[in-house]
Amino acid sequence: MKKTPALEFHDLTVAYDIKPVLWDVDLSIPEGQLVAIVGPNGAGKSTLLKAALNLAPLSSGFVRVYGAPYPEMRKRVAYVPQRESVDWDFPASVLDVVLMGRYGKRGWFQRTNAADRTRALDCLGKVGMLEFADRQISRLSGGQQQRTFLARALAQDADLYLMDEPFAGVDVVTERAILTLLRELRDTGKTVVCVHHDLQTVGEYFDWVVLLNMRLVAAGPIAEVFNTDKLQATYGGHLSILERAATRLLKDRRGRARDAR
Amino acid sequence: MSPDTVILLTGSCAAVACALVGTFLVLRGMALIGDAISHAVLPGIVIAFLLTDSVSSLPVVLGAGALGLVTVWLIESLVRTRRVKEDASIAVVFPALFAVGVLLVTRFAHGKDLDAECVLYGEIAFAPFDTMTLWGMVISRPLVALASVAALNLVFVVALYKELKIATFDGALAATLGMSPVLVHYLLMGTVSVTTVASFESVGAILVVAFLIVPGSAAWLWTDKLHWMLTIAAAIGVTSAFLGFHLAVYWDASIAGCMALAMGGCFVLSWIFAPREGLFGRWNLRRVTRERFAEALLLERLARAPGNATEVAAEFCWTAEQVARHWATVTSQKWITATGNAWQTNEAGRAQIQKIVGD
Numbered sequence: 185m186k187k188t189p190a191l192e193f194h195d196l197t198v199a200y201d202i203k204p205v206l207w208d209v210d211l212s213i214p215e216g217q218l219v220a221i222v223g224p225n226g227a228g229k230s231t232l233l234k235a236a237l238n239l240a241p242l243s244s245g246f247v248r249v250y251g252a253p254y255p256e257m258r259k260r261v262a263y264v265p266q267r268e269s270v271d272w273d274f275p276a277s278v279l280d281v282v283l284m285g286r287y288g289k290r291g292w293f294q295r296t297n298a299a300d301r302t303r304a305l306d307c308l309g310k311v312g313m314l315e316f317a318d319r320q321i322s323r324l325s326g327g328q329q330q331r332t333f334l335a336r337a338l339a340q341d342a343d344l345y346l347m348d349e350p351f352a353g354v355d356v357v358t359e360r361a362i363l364t365l366l367r368e369l370r371d372t373g374k375t376v377v378c379v380h381h382d383l384q385t386v387g388e389y390f391d392w393v394v395l396l397n398m399r400l401v402a403a404g405p406i407a408e409v410f411n412t413d414k415l416q417a418t419y420g421g422h423l424s425i426l427e428r429a430a431t432r433l434l435k436d437r438r439g440r441a442r443d444a445r
Numbered sequence: 446m447s448p449d450t451v452i453l454l455t456g457s458c459a460a461v462a463c464a465l466v467g468t469f470l471v472l473r474g475m476a477l478i479g480d481a482i483s484h485a486v487l488p489g490i491v492i493a494f495l496l497t498d499s500v501s502s503l504p505v506v507l508g509a510g511a512l513g514l515v516t517v518w519l520i521e522s523l524v525r526t527r528r529v530k531e532d533a534s535i536a537v538v539f540p541a542l543f544a545v546g547v548l549l550v551t552r553f554a555h556g557k558d559l560d561a562e563c564v565l566y567g568e569i570a571f572a573p574f575d576t577m578t579l580w581g582m583v584i585s586r587p588l589v590a591l592a593s594v595a596a597l598n599l600v601f602v603v604a605l606y607k608e609l610k611i612a613t614f615d616g617a618l619a620a621t622l623g624m625s626p627v628l629v630h631y632l633l634m635g636t637v638s639v640t641t642v643a644s645f646e647s648v649g650a651i652l653v654v655a656f657l658i659v660p661g662s663a664a665w666l667w668t669d670k671l672h673w674m675l676t677i678a679a680a681i682g683v684t685s686a687f688l689g690f691h692l693a694v695y696w697d698a699s700i701a702g703c704m705a706l707a708m709g710g711c712f713v714l715s716w717i718f719a720p721r722e723g724l725f726g727r728w729n730l731r732r733v734t735r736e737r738f739a740e741a742l743l744l745e746r747l748a749r750a751p752g753n754a755t756e757v758a759a760e761f762c763w764t765a766e767q768v769a770r771h772w773a774t775v776t777s778q779k780w781i782t783a784t785g786n787a788w789q790t791n792e793a794g795r796a797q798i799q800k801i802v803g804d
Contacts, residue, residue, distance in 0.1 A: 237621050255623070263621045274472065274614045275671045284611050288622035293604050320669040336618075 188251040190215040190344050190375035191236060196245035198228070198235050204243065205231045209400045213377060213392070218370045220380040220389070223396035224419050229379040230266070232396065233346045237263055249344060259288060262342035264333050266349055272322045278332050279317040282308055285339030300339075307338040312361060327358035334365065345369060347378045351385075363389055386410060448573035451585045453690050455572045456704055458591035459644045460656055460682030464664075465598040466637050467657035468678045471665060472613050477532065478517060479657045481539035482634070483641040483650050485516035487546025487564060490645055495553055506590060506642045513638020514631060516542060543650070567649030569700045575646075587647050594643040601636055602675060605629065610671060648701040655705035656682065663712040666719035681711045739763075739771050741801040744780055744794045751787035 189212040198206040206228040213219055221229045234240035236247050238254050249257040262285070285307070286300040308314050311331040316324070324332065330350060337345055350366075351359050366376050370391070380386060386393060386406070393410050395401040395418040402409040402417070446454075470479045489509030497505060516538055523534035550561060572587040579589060602609065611619045612626035619626040637657070644653045664677035689704030696703070720726045746757055758768035775781050780794030790798070 237617075239617055239620060258621065258623050261621065263618065265615070265617050269617060270615045271472075271474075275665065275669050275674050276610075276614065277669070280610075280671075281614070284615070284618065287607055287611055287619075287624060290607070292608065295607065322669075340622075 187215060189213055189248075190217075190250060191377065192248040192251075193232070193235070194245050194248070196232075196235060196247065197243040198231055198240050199243045200241065204398065205240075206235065206396075207399050209245070209396075211394060211400055211403050213375065213394070213403075215375050216370060216373050217375055217392040218366055218390050219375070219377045219392040219394060220386050221377065221394045221396055222380055222383065222386060222418070223401075227397045227418075229396055230348050232394075233263070233348055233377070233379060236346060237261065259340075260343040262337040262340040262345050264337045264345070264347040264350055266352070267326065267329050267333065272324070272329060274321065276321055277317065278308065278313060278319050278321060278324070278328075278335075279304060281321055281332050282335045282339050285336040288340060303341075304335070304339050307335040310338060311335045311365060327354040330354050330362070331358065334362065338365075343374055345374060345376045347376065349379050349381060351378075352381065383415070446573075446584075449690075451573040451588055452569055452700060453687065455585065455588045455591055455647055456569055456686035456690060456700070457683045458588065458595040459569075459647055459653075460660070460686045460704070460708075461679045462591060462595040462598045462640045463644060463653065463656035464660040464678040464682040465595075465602050465675060466633065466640055468661035468664065468675050469602075469609055469613055469633055470637065471658060471661035472671075476654075476658045476662075477535050478520065478634075479637055479641075480654045481520060481535045482513040482516055482638050483645075483653045483657070484546075485539045485542035486510065486512045486638060486642050486645070487543050487650060488512065488549055490642060491546050491549040491554060495549070502586075502590075506594075506639055509642040510635060510638035512542070513641065514635055516638075517631070517634045563646075563649070565649050565651050566699055567645065567647050567652065567701050569647040569704075572647055587643075590643045591647065594640050598636060598640060601632070605632070606672075609633065648704070652701050652705045655708050659705075659708040659712050660685070663708075663715040666715045666722045681708065681715075685711055736771075736774070737801050739767070740774055740780075741798050743771050743775060744790045744798050745802075747781055747788055748790035748795060748798065751784065751789040753786050753788060 192212040193209045196206055196209040196211075197204055205226075209232065221232060223229050231240050235242060236249070236254065238247075247254055249261060254261070279301075282304040283296050283300060286296050286304060289300070290296055305314065305317060308317055311334050313328065313331050313335060316328060316332075321329070321332065330352075334347075334350065337347070345366075350362055354362065366378070366389075369376050378390075380390070387410055390406060392404065393406055394403040395409065395414055397418050397420075402414045467479065470476055486509045489512040490505070493505035493509055519538045520531070520534045523529040523537060524531050529537065547561060547564070550564060554560070569587075572585050575586045576583050577586045577589065578584075608619075608624055608629050611622070611624060612629040616626040616630075619629070641650075641653050641657075644656065648656060660678040660681040661674065663681050664674045667677050668674050685707035686704050688710070689702075689707040690700060692698070692707060693700040693703035715723065717724050718726070721730070742761065743757060746752065746760065754768050754772045757763070757772075758765065761768075763771075775794065778793070778797070780790060780797050781788045782791045783789075
């Protein structure tokens with residue numbers, strides 16, 4: 185029997201204006217994968233995530249999360265927006281922000297409780313930010329802000345994590361730390377979908393890739409779809425960097441295969 | 446109650462009511478929306494005044510307050526055209542509605558106690574004389590209205606604290622958690638509208654903007670915590686109401702004007718003296734860190750190799766006065782130990798380096 189996909193888009197079209205941002209996207213992302221959404225600027229990558237979360241206006245088509253409409257599955261989905269989407273001067277500590285991940289578990293008028301606090305601290309520990317719990321959020325570096333957002337998503341205890349460029353503007357050490365965390369999530373059966381910009385690392389970091397340029401170009405396991413042809417179809421051709429990205433991937437794979445032998 | 450007490454209480458209630466909701470306007474970067482609401486409710490107020498001869502009764506406060514929501518909705522609809530930016534859209538909507546109000550005042554309210562001046566500045570000195578009977582007591586109507594609104598706002602902010610916090614910080618997250626940020630937004634706008642209408646008679650359409658925005662802005666300079674920001678804003682509001690009242694008595698000037706002026710004074714004091722964000726605090730921080738950095742530099746130098754003050758001064762190009770000052774600090778703190786004339790950084794000194802330069 186086929187397992188229910190974590191996330192499905194059926195004939196999805198999204199438009200903010202006359203020109204569609206996403207056109208007829210038909211896609212189903214399997215459970216338990218680390219997935220990259222890749223494509224040029226303006227390809228609709230962030231919009232695809234927003235469409236999944238009911239944050240973008242659907243012109244046609246529909247979205248299924250674990251086989252059901254999103255509002256029914258809200259509690260199983262966590263979202264990590266781009267860092268720049270909030271005002272970091274807001275009067276809150278790191279712990280306050282992580283606690284917000286628990287707000288969904290509490291109804292209107294209810295306060296977060298001691299258990300929420302413990303869980304939030306636990307999540308801060310997982311991203312290596314425990315010592316910053318009381319730090320005002322404007323006094324964080326970019327990498328620390330990103331890890332704060334990740335901890336907040338972890339605190340939601342979701343099954344599907346949608347992340348808008350979690351690796352943007354962080355240093356190598358933070359990037360590694362984030363990657364380790366995402367892999368841990370995947371290894372416990374969670375699904376992680378990231379908008380990703382760095383073609384050089386797609387092959388190494390992710391299991392699965394969605395190539396997007398308004399239309400869906402290709403989607404599937406890295407080994408099957410992440411190649412020069414598909415990248416050219418996505419980015420429009422003449423970029424030699426595409427070739428290098430794909431070749432490097434091949435080399436990496438061969439190298440790894442050699443190491444395995 | 447003496448008239449003075451009534452005026453003081455009315456002013457304080459207006460200040461608290463405005464400060465609580467105004468703090469969220471400040472955090473959302475919506476100060477001008479507050480300005481727009483306070484002006485755009487005028488036609489509603491005038492119509493209500495013409496019908497009932499007072500503006501502090503509950504139906505009027507709610508009815509005119511609804512006009513505030515319409516204003517916000519209109520502004521947001523114009524912004525969605527994309528060609529009318531938010532500032533332009535605010536400037537299109539509220540003067541139009543305000544103009545309708547001014548027309549109504551000059552055309553129909555002539556000779557009654559509502560005139561253009563009262564619209565702009567309000568007159569809190571009349572608060573003791575506009576009375577109603579409540580549970581057998583004769584009591585000032587504006588005071589009852591503002592006390593109720595202050596209580597309502599306090600309940601609103603306390604009960605919906607987490608909803609307001611998340612909708613203000615990260616609306617997208619609030620939406621994905623199913624916490625209806627749009628509803629929270631309109632509840633806040635409704636509360637701001639009701640607050641401005643209730644404050645209108647006492648402080649007028651212009652000064653109420655100071656009551657809404659200034660305490661919250663000043664409070665943000667003092668604290669990094671939302672609940673403290675709200676508390677400090679309310680405290681600044683009440684303090685300014687008291688100071689302003691006494692100023693007004695002393696100068697024989699507009700009471701609400703003096704209260705707003707006192708808020709401005711509190712803001713300026715906060716801007717200068719707030720410990721970390723204030724001018725003085727920043728200047729002091731720079732001065733102190735400069736000293737600490739120089740000392741750490743000295744300690745690092747003596748950790749690498751022993752030396753004395755003269756050598757160090759030569760290496761760092763420090764003046765005799767500078768080296769004497771830093772040397773005095775590191776020796777009195779016992780961060781360096783001497784063997785003859787060769788000084789070296791000890792354990793305590795290394796700990797100090799770690800404290801300053803370490804992560």
